[in-house]
Amino acid sequence: MKEAAVTVAGIQMEPVFGETEKNVARTIALMEEAASKGAELVVLPELCNTGYVFQSRKEARDLAEEIPAGPTTSAWIGAAKRLNLHVVAGITEKDGVKLYNSAVVIGPDGLIGRYRKVHLWGDEALYFTPGDLGFPVYDTPLGRIGCHICYDCWFPESFRLAALQGAEIMCVPTNWVPIPGQDPNREAMANIIVMGAAHSNSLFVVAADRVGTERGQPFIGQSLIVAQTGWPVAGPASADKEEILIAEINLADARRKRNWNDFNQVLRDRRRDVYDEMLGSAHLPGWH
Template sequence: MPATRVKEAPLTVASIQMEPLIGATERNVARSVALIEEAAAKGAQLIVLPELCNTGYVFESRTEAHSLAEAIPDGPSTLAWLDVARRLGLVIVAGITERDGALLYNSAVIVGPDGLIGRYRKVHLWGDEALYFAPGNLGFPVFDTPFGRIGCHICYDCWFPETFRLAALQGAEIVCVPTNWVPIPGQDPKREAMANIIVMGAAHSNSVFVICADRVGTERGQPFIGQSLIVGQTGWPVAGPASQDGEEILIARINVADARRKRNWNDFNQVMRDRRRDVYDEMLGSGLKPGWY
């Protein structure tokens, strides 16, 4: 008898573009929860929030950053996101200022209906982040969730193609990107943001879905560009880009299985299979073990 094909339900995902206020953690988390509830009411099951969305981004000093940082999972921000994830049956990926002993990390917390799924610590620090944060020390983990295998990068991580490739090689189907994109010198205002181009190329080159949640507003003189987007596994946007200056929720319906089933570009080429492992190391020298891809 022929094998029975499994009927797969589409997954509804959301990118939340919001404007955190520096130092206003309680207000920021409450605002994020309200937007999460709004996205869930529209059917979202997997929701991504911006980088450092609980504290804001532009710290005046390490002392200020340390005073705003929280432990994971026992800090109030993570507890609030855990509560709404349990209550509404969601997976949430949220940027957070993490404290681990004396060290601070620019992190993302991944929570689900059954509790903490994991955390990611930003590997590639941007600008004066290095004055406050230690570089991430967890590598590029991939997490099993009720809605698929999820990788996570934060902002500047996306400028390094190795990040997406290592996630895909470990079996990631979706890469979630909490981010705080800033203006790039030389940007043509008539063109899409460079960040959009980079994540679209990464999605295409690795056959993964990418959900980017950026912030908006100007904080202590630093503007942020918005333009959050959700990218399909072929590299084309399926929602967004969002506006450059307003809070917004992007919603998209995706079939996660397409990240695996539709990797063949033609009768000859498949992006993972065609890698020249005789020329470069299977896992790019990372020491990681490949997943099922």
């Protein structure tokens, strides 16, 4: 018997810029399909309700919504309740005068929390405020869920701080773009990075990417679900097609199988006499 068996889904899709209503309807249709295949936790791409390539702050503001009052979060909350799902999805968030590249964490009973992207990529810095919530980890009936968004994964501290708070699975809405120097005969660098982070922190990772080209910007797909060992259990998906990845995982393995041998356990072996226990993050609201 698996102590903490969970069926997870990574949804790879192609939002259409600015067509929020259609995009949200598409996300819900894909959530329904994933639920019909047994999914209990579904992860959707970054900014999947609006699209990604903004051309002005006004454009971003016009498409942004409040959480949870906005129509996108409301629609996802309704779908999660109807389908008995947990959902992590990327959304363009408005909070007063500030805009954030955010993700909502939703369960069958409503909004659980939100994550705001800490490390902004490229032109995102022209429109969004860097995340101010740290790296919150949420207790859910399925397990302890943390979030990153895309470029956050390039910072080892991001995964480590979530792991130190007891995260068992990291949900990553993402919009991966081509990386200079990528070997076309190798897996995407983004895949390697999340695989390494899963391995070095004993965490499961569900990374849901988008596909297509938006305003001249191509996206690379290749979503995947990674076990705490660092090896994929579903995917990588294709580079150019909408797909749903499904895997049954046992979140207890993130804790039970953290010991690599009689001597070594990656979180226990940290040299806290050499570097700070919390990597200087104690002041952040996301630290517990």
